[in-house]
Amino acid sequence: MSKQLEKLKEILYEVNDINNASAVLGWDQQTHMPPMGAEARGLAQGTLDKIAHEKFTAPEVGKLLDALEKEAGSWDPDGDDARLVKVTRRFYDKNTKVPAAMVSERAELTTMGNQAWQEARSKSEFPIFEPHLEKLLDWARRFAELYAPYDHVYDPVLDEFEPGMKTADVKVIFDEIRPKQVDLIKRISEAEQVDDSFLHQHFPEKQQWDFGVEVITDFGYDWKQGNLAKTTHPFQATLGWGDHRITTRVSEDFFNPYFFGTLHEAGHAMHGQGTADRLKRTPLYNIASLAIGESQSRMWENLVGRSKPFWEHYYPKLQSIFPDQLKKVDVDTFYKGINKVAPSYIRVEADEATYNMHIMLRLELEMAMMEGEAEVRKLPMYWNELVHKYLGITPKNDKEGVLQDVHWSFGLMGYFSTYALGNLVSAQLWEVIHRDMPDIESKVRSAEFKPLLTWLNKNIHEPGAKFEPQEIVQKVTGSKINGGAYLRYLEKKYGEIYGI
């Protein structure tokens, strides 16, 4: 290893240590921190982030990268070292591009923006949030200008979450699936509806908890590398290699939130748990992008956890845990119930058939705002029009409309599309898994998940953040990200459930 590479790694190791410490602080803040600890925690977090930023953006890092990029010409371009230099360069350029003043401006805007959003949402009054969104949007547009010239003003914000992905690519993908999903939803709405009332009964927490734990243990969630805690909003957090934790919530009046939420977060965590140990302490020990990450959580939650073979195995067990609630419900009825399609206002509660529509309307609005084509003050109107156009329903108020998501209040433009892209990628991978393991369904039916996890480890988890999302999908599936597989998946699944 060259002296320069060694020196670069030393710096990256230290930055990674600090980032891991910062992740511990964040996890604790949401799980165990007492309320009056908030002030000290905020300051500690700020100090760690500042030190990590200073160390990572030091001119020495730039010089080392310059030197290493010359050396790297003779290296294996897909090797760990070449990729480390490439990915570090990407982060270095991003972190040094934004002036310090803009960084602190953003911190202020998001603190105030999030406060205003909370008030606006609780009162269902968009005008309270509007001036803050204006400022956050202005910031995002100035941010984009730092990357000029660009093909599309939305490219720089999208690239924050999907390295190498262009707005034009996303448009093509969504333009393909939009009319077909709208049509599918329409056909479903005209078919005979399924019953899911039995999911809304009393399910005691302890039993729900143990059942979910049993299932993710069967999946291969590694408890030596993680744990499960309760929080208001479920999330997955990586606090260092070998430490990929998940959190969940429990509703005793509705079966779905705990169970599918836990499967979802476990999917994220197994992604981290499977990343190659040799990449540890560097920026490569990470997920390739949010879409790649979401493809893993969605696969375990939906393609596995909401599938017929899965419940053919687990339903008798579930019935024995909740005999009073489920004894009169057969597995077919249960399977249809957990897959019921119903246009709804709230994204996080949406079923698989309607979910992407929630994303597409957000993406359209974000792009129009970034282009300057949408006036912020008219956003609630645009929002409601799109919801009606795609889902055939109209929000009664801003709380169940434009104010439902926290993302914009944190200045997160460009984030939403990763959720839908994750769905698409999960289905693309699933088709290849079917090809590589034709008996995957019977394996799921016997709760034999090891081959699936091993496949995902090898193809997705191990390389960590070495490759860009499109590179990975191309390499593993033979095509770039596209909606074909997901549309086929939806048509087949809902064709059977709704007889359409």
Added chain:
Amino acid sequence: MSKQLEKLKEILYEVNDINNASAVLGWDQQTHMPPMGAEARGLAQGTLDKIAHEKFTAPEVGKLLDALEKEAGSWDPDGDDARLVKVTRRFYDKNTKVPAAMVSERAELTTMGNQAWQEARSKSEFPIFEPHLEKLLDWARRFAELYAPYDHVYDPVLDEFEPGMKTADVKVIFDEIRPKQVDLIKRISEAEQVDDSFLHQHFPEKQQWDFGVEVITDFGYDWKQGNLAKTTHPFQATLGWGDHRITTRVSEDFFNPYFFGTLHEAGHAMHGQGTADRLKRTPLYNIASLAIGESQSRMWENLVGRSKPFWEHYYPKLQSIFPDQLKKVDVDTFYKGINKVAPSYIRVEADEATYNMHIMLRLELEMAMMEGEAEVRKLPMYWNELVHKYLGITPKNDKEGVLQDVHWSFGLMGYFSTYALGNLVSAQLWEVIHRDMPDIESKVRSAEFKPLLTWLNKNIHEPGAKFEPQEIVQKVTGSKINGGAYLRYLEKKYGEIYGI
């Protein structure tokens, strides 16, 4: 505020932020970290500690202190700023005195020493630990030489935990109490023994837990500034101002460990919770010394929690929680049982009458080792002789003798005496509390703890680490640390219980 003071505080704030982050990492490591997270955690902790050390020992800090010490001549010597300069100087000199090579040497010695101690203890074979203890002792003696000339070679290691305290002072104190405690123990052993067999019954965890939580809540433990978690070894941790947590353990076969352990840790935490907010983010937001800290935990655990008035209030409640176990045990029998005196081998299980003897024998051995008067290889023999001399019993093996404590394996010389000093201070304070609040016992009898906590807040907690332990005790009680009050307390309490 002078520019220099402002600059110094800025540095101290940042160092404090990093130390708080490090405390979060430490707490999580012992409560929630999955096993495979250990490697990343160790490295993150090491990096944070290194950065904090670098920032705190920067030459700039020394220059600021030099300048401020000149200014401080005109300041109130007991004011926050003057004390901040004084305490910072103390830590700065300590942190810059030890060469970096010795710091890393110590880290290695303690890592290996602790491993060897674990093996030695599990096999009850002192020779496995002996060569490591030799090296750790050699390190401690070289450490002491850095502070030459000293009055006594033990002074520098004692000063690490009790600022300003001298070996000569501690000797005088212990020489006073030693013969009197030995005599008391002898008289008790000749009196009629009390029964505590009812404490060794099955007490289900949930009921124990809730009862302990109720009591510390009554004490005034502030849950907005803390929480309670389960660990193998109970401890208290401060993760920032407003964040003083405690941990505990539960034995279902013995009432004492959970209940008194929880009271003990809550006593430590209330100390932190009562420290003045204006000292936050500086080295003054801390305890004055380990002995002052221990005086608080021991007061709530023993002077309150093992007192007759306390149980006159809580015993009916406890009987209602454990009717099968306690219905035939009256409050007097219960009170005597939890205060049973019995010479024993293990320090952490010792009663109030014998506890200090465990400390004194350790102190004698530590001093003799530091003086070069005790050969390490003969330590088990010395140990057993002293146990027999003070407690009239002889350990059967090294595991219940010289190998029982972890401290020496971490190179902690000078630490043990703080436990006994804490006991003495708790009784000194208790006498003043009696003078200031003659009805304190009837207040305890009605579970009215607010006046006591308010008194402790004002006299001990609020000033944090502004004053040295002897200054505080002198200021509050009118004398320096001494054994008089503790001896009076033991004589009265055990005189009644044992009719001697």
